[in-house]
Amino acid sequence: MSKQTDDFFKNIVSHAKEYGFVFQSSEIYDGLSAVYDYGQLGSELKNNLKTYWWKSMVQLNENIVGIDAAIFMHPTTWKASGHVDGFNDPMIDNKDSKKRYRADQLIEDKIDRYEKDGKSDKAAQLQQDLDNALNADDLARLKTIIEDHNIVCPISGTKNWTDVRQFNLMFDTQMGAMADGAEKVYLRPETAQGIFVNFLNVQKTGRMKIPFGIAQIGKAFRNEVIARQFIMRMREFEQMELQFFVRPGTEMEWYNKWKETRLKWHLALGSNPEKYRYHDHAKLAHYANAAVDIEYDFPFGFKEVEGIHSRTDFDLKQHQEYSKKKMQYFDPEINQNYIPYVVETSIGLDRLFLTVFANSLVHEDLSTEEKQDSRVVLKFHPAIAPVKAAVLPLTKKDGLPEKAREIMAKLKLDYNIQYDEKDAIGKRYRRQDAIGTPYCITVDHQSLEDNMVTIRHRDSMEQERVAIDQLSSIIGERVSWTNLLTQLI
Template identity: 85%
Template sequence: MSKQTDDFFKNVISHAKEYGFVFPSSEIYDGLSAVYDYGQLGAELKNNLKAYWWKAMVQLHENIVGIDAAIFMHPTTWKASGHVDGFNDPMIDNKDSKKRYRADQLIEERIATYEADGKIDQAEQLQADLDAALNADDLAGLKSLIETHNIVCPISGTKNWTDVRQFNLMFSTQMGASAEDAETVYLRPETAQGIFVNFLNVQKSGRMKIPFGIAQIGKAFRNEVIARQFIMRMREFEQMEMQFFVRPGTELEWYQQWKETRLKWHLAIGGSSAKYRYHDHVKLAHYANAAVDIEYEFPFGFKEVEGIHSRTDFDLSQHQKYSGKKIQYFDPEISQNYVPYVIETSIGLDRLFLTVLCNAFEEQDLSTAEKQDSRSVLRFHPALAPVKAAVLPLTKKDGLPDKAREILNRLKLDYNVQYDEKDSIGKRYRRQDAIGTPFCITIDYQSLEDDTVTLRHRDSMEQERVATSDLEKIIRNLVDWKNLLVKL
């Protein structure tokens, strides 16, 4: 990461805390590693991102429905899914700093360094060597790559490494009225299994016909050892997943379709297409016959924000085997029973949040020959903006606050709107720019005479005089969900 991009990312993190988007969890107790809280504006932005995904996935598709499965599941669920035996990451410790790292990520960072330094041949060769080691589950090979390429611990600066070993990522706890009767249960490491075990319930109660999908938004938990890159990798995070059930033999066609559909969804938010790319998996999970990541170019490099996987019939077949229940679908078109194949789209909401934040954040120099000036602005798509409009009386007297609150009370029935009367109007504009508010509505003395206000636009900073009776229509035309959904 160059100094410029490093500074940009530090500024994004600082801005997120200063304006109430993201806080370190339990900060008064010095925080908890890899755990964060979403502040008042962060919660609004998260809710808007969830609404956008849900509308695009469920509302726009007649054959996709949503559920909300429990976090706790019968422990056999995780035996069937393979998480008990195989949900591991290759970890390596530095003996001097006592810090633990994911071996593959240390190597990926060295690849990124090679690329940044223009050493493309070395980057490509190391990537090929990494892929080969991962495919072969060659833990000794991973350590050899770390040593050969002189990868040091970021804390101690030494190469005093342990061997690479596998580390299970699931959190476990006890469920039961007494210690003697307690059963080991797990905090779910993904939301997908809650969909699979409800396949028959949803299919029968909803009279669903293949192909159809089940969507879910929910918390998942992984005992991530590496606490870096802000909210990129956390122990408690939120997923938005959709499992799409299809007839065997058609899965790769659907896989290609969902791959294209999901990238279009990301681009509709307003990010540059140059910042997104597909990354095909070289090493496929044991259940998959095709897999790709949609990656976004963060300040620290391209990282996954969404995965699209063709999971075959592995999940339903495993649950059929372990539960002893028949989990099949009778297809009237071909008069045949079968276990459906599955195409999965899985997006990390927290990573999406960071993507949107990085996309939107901009520090502008507005200086002129006469004076120095600048602003920090979040250029959120208006539909996603936490606050849609700010109502600002020019002064605190002469009836202007009363007029302003009259407008506020009308707008807040439909939109999240803020009222602010503190400081100069210029400072208030800058505050709203910093949180991404698309509109500022200023009430002045002319407003009392002709019922008009000054409407200021966030991106252009242009101002226009409009009638208060037109405000709702103007705001609606810009922030309506239709502006995003029609692009899909």
């Protein structure tokens, strides 16, 4: 990571804290590693991103419905899914720092450094070596790669490594009042299995016909060893997943369709297309016959934001075997019973949050010949902005606050609005720029006479004079979900 990109990433982290987007969890107790809390503005942005995803999946598609499955599931669920036996990461410890790392991520960081240093051939060869080792589950080879490329511990700076071994990522706990009779259960490491075990319930009660999808947003938990890259990798995180059930033999057609659909969804937020790329998996999961990641170019390199996987019939077939319940669908069009194939789209909400934040945070130089000036602005798409508009009386007297409060009382019924009367109007504009508010409404002395106010536009900083009774329709048109969703149809 260059100094410039490193500084930008530090700016993202500090800006997120300073303006109430993201805090370190339990910070007054020195924090909890790889766990974060969303503040007053962060929770608003996060909820808006969930709403955008839910509307695009469930509201726009008549053959997709949503559920909300429990976090706790019968422990046999995770035996059937393969998580009990196979949900592992290759871990390595540094004997000097006593820190534990994912071996593959240490190597990936080295690949990124090679690319940034202009050593693309070396990066490509290292990537190939890593892929071969992962495909062969060759843990000894992973350690050899780390040693051959002089990869050191970021903390101690030494190469005093242990052997690489597998580490299960599931959290477990006890369910039951009595310790002797308690049952071992797991915090779910993914939300997908809650969809699979409810496949028949949803299909029958919703009278769903193949192809159809089940969507879900929910928390998942993984005992990630490394706390790194802010909210990129956390122990408690949120997923937005779609499991789309299709007729066997049609899965690749749907896989390619969802691959294109999902990238289009990201770009509709106003992101730079050059910041995104597809990355096909070199090593497929045991349940997949095709897999691709949508990656975003973060300050620390291209990383996965969303995965699209063709999961075949593995999950439903496994649950049929372990539960002894038939997970079949009768297809009247071909007069056959079969276990459907599944195409999955899975996006990490926290990673999406970081993507949107990184894409929106801009430092603008507004200097002129007369004076030096600049601003920091979050250029969120208006539909997902945490605060839609701020109402600002020009002064704290002469009836202006009362008029501003009157305007706010009407607007807050439909939109999240802030009121601010402290400091000069220029400072207040800058504060709203820094939290991504699309519109500022200034109430001045003339407003008391003509019932008109000034709207300032965040991105252009242009101002226009409008009637107070038109404010709701003007703001509503500009922050409407329709502006986003129409780009997806």
